[in-house]
Amino acid sequence: MVWGCRPILLEFSQRWGNNLSYGTEKEARAWLSAEPQANALRLVLSGDWVTSEAPELDAALRGVKADKAQTIAFDGSKLTSLDSVGAWLLLRSRKELIESGHTVDAFVLPPAFAPLLETLERSEQASKVRRRPPPPKRNYVEAMGKGVIDGLHVGYSVFAFLGRVTVETMEAVVRPWKELPWPAFIKQIEETGLNALPIVGLLSFLIGVVIAYQGADQLARFGAQVFTINLLGASILREIGVLMTAIIIAGRSGSAFAAQIGTMQVNEEIDAMQTIGLNIVETLVLPRVLGLLVTLPLLTLYADFMGIMGGAMMCYLDLGYTFPVFFRQLDSAITLNTFLVGMIKAPVFAFLIALVGCLEGLRVERNAASVGRQTTRAVVEGIFLVIVFDAAFSILFSVLGI
DSSP states (O other), X not given: XXXXXXSEEEEOOSBTTBOOOOSOGGGXXXXXXXEEETTEEEEEEEEEESGGGHHHHHHHHHTOOOSSOSEEXXXXXXXEEEOHHHHHHHHHHHHHHHHTTOEEOOOBOOTTTHHHHHHHXXXXXXXHHHSOOOOOOOOHHHHHHHHHHHHHHHHHHHHHHHHHHHHHHHHHXXXXXXXXXXXXXXXXXXXXTGGGHHHHHHHHHHHHHHHHHHHHHHHGGGTOGGGHHHHHHHHIIIIIHHHHHHHHHIIIIIHHHHHHHHHHHXXXXXXXXXXXXXXXXXXXXXXXXXXXXXXXXXXXXXXHHHHHHHHHHHIIIIIOOOHHHHHHHHHHHOXXXXXXXXXXXXXXXXXXXXXXXXXXXXXXXSSHHHHHHHHHHHHHHHHXXXXXXXXXXXXXXXXXXX
């Protein structure tokens, strides 16, 4: 029986003791013959078991009928060439025969080919060890409970850190000449305040333009375009100015706090500072908290001004209101309380952003991936707390009638 189109000769026994022979071994590049024995089957391999003969060898090995044999032996003592493909075919055939319930003896190969087979066997075993087990079925109740527990742990750590930072902040306010590291404090004012002026001013100006344009477009349906100025003034001064400034600072300075302190944690600089007796909160956290407490209200005031100027420009271009008309209408539309409502929120938002950024930085583990993870958490948690507290302020001011 001849298998395939290439010159490969296969001998198989249909019945114990009877062999069918076609051609001679010299006519084939790769030779596979099956020799039945008592309750056993001997597979004789010879020739060049190389990549070019792989299709025919694969078909021949799959065609071996070993139903009656209990023990199977691979005799490759007559092999003249063997590469990784031929060795892999032998290993695969042995695996399939073992899985079907047969006993397979050790390979008999020339000494030159044994290392190749052993290397492939070790590689296969190593891949099995590295293979991850299938993930268990997700238990949603368990995942929900774990999330609640993790949230409680985070809340506890935040409140504990809040208490410590509050005590240190009060001591610095009472005795600034002794407790506050002035060089670091001034540097934080520069980084969180002065360097943030361009982005805060540009975005606030554009937001004022958008609010004025959209407000005028909607109020035009009722012939009340003049109240676009009222809408602009109230929304910018009460909500949009401080909220957008806080979100920008949370993404800019909150992430910087977490990344800076987290990198120090990875480099073991914080451990070194504690070893020499430095107060970590006083040295690293306090300048950032107090610096942001100073700069965020000033940035909010700047954002309010830029937002109003953007709205004034849009009202002039779209509605034809001159600047004197705009500011006269604005003066009648807003009060001092409108301005103070937004400014009162700024120190609270600043404290939350700085607190979360420093806390997540101190929670960084000793690897680079943790720095990125905690920095992302600092931004997300900071923005989340800002919006939650803004909603709480809105409810409170509504109840108080402010």
